[in-house]
Amino acid sequence: MSARAAARLVSLGFPNVYRYQAGRADWFAAGFPREGTEAGMPRVADVAQRDVPTCRLDERVGDVRDRRPGAGSEPFVVVDGNRVVLGLVDAEALTGDPTTPVERVMQPDPVSFRPDVRIGETPQYFKKHGVRHTLVTTSDGVLVGLLRLPKTG
C-alpha cells in the first residue's frame, strides 16, 4: 500500500518521497511513541519485568548458577553484547555439570512478544502455548523484559 501511495505522490510531482516500508507495526514494536484513540491501551512492555537476570553464551553453568537471585527459580536470558536475545536458561537447566557452557543447555527459541502487544491478548496465548512466561523483545530482537502468566486463585 505504501509503495503505491509513494509512487502516486511521485507521479503527482513530489520530488522527495521516502517509503517507510516496515510501517507502523515496526515503529510500535520498537516501543516508539504512538498517538490515537487506542494509543493508551496497556501493552506488554508496560508490565514486563525489566530487571531480568542475563548471562552470556560463553559462560559456564556453574558461574550462572552461583549468581541466581532469590529462590533460584528465575530464568536467565542469554544475550549478546547488544542485548539481543540468543536463548533462555531455566532453573532446571542450571542443575547440571557446572563446567557445561550455557550454549549447550539453553533453549534457543524462546517464545517472545513484541512490546506493543495488548495485555488483553496475552492470556489466550499463554494458554495456547502452555507457557508460564515469555520474553518481550523489540523487532530487532533486543531484550525488553520478561512477562509472566499472572497467578490465579
Add this chain to the structure above:
Amino acid sequence: MLTVIDRHDVRRLVEQGAQLVDVMSAREYDAEHIPRAISLPLKTLSRETAERIDPRRAIIVYCHDYQ
C-alpha cells in the same frame, strides 16, 4: 526519488522537517498512528487531496507493514 528507509531514518528525517503521511484508512489512523503523521488514505489520494502536502519538504509514506 523514492527510497526505502528504516525507523531510525524516519526519526532523523522528521526532526529535519520531513512530513509523515499515513496512507491507511481514516479509521485505522484515528486508532493509532505515528506522532506528527497526517492522514491521507490511499483510497482518497488524488491531486486535490495531496494539496495538503508541502512539496518543498521531504515526504515519508507508511502503512501498517510490508504491504
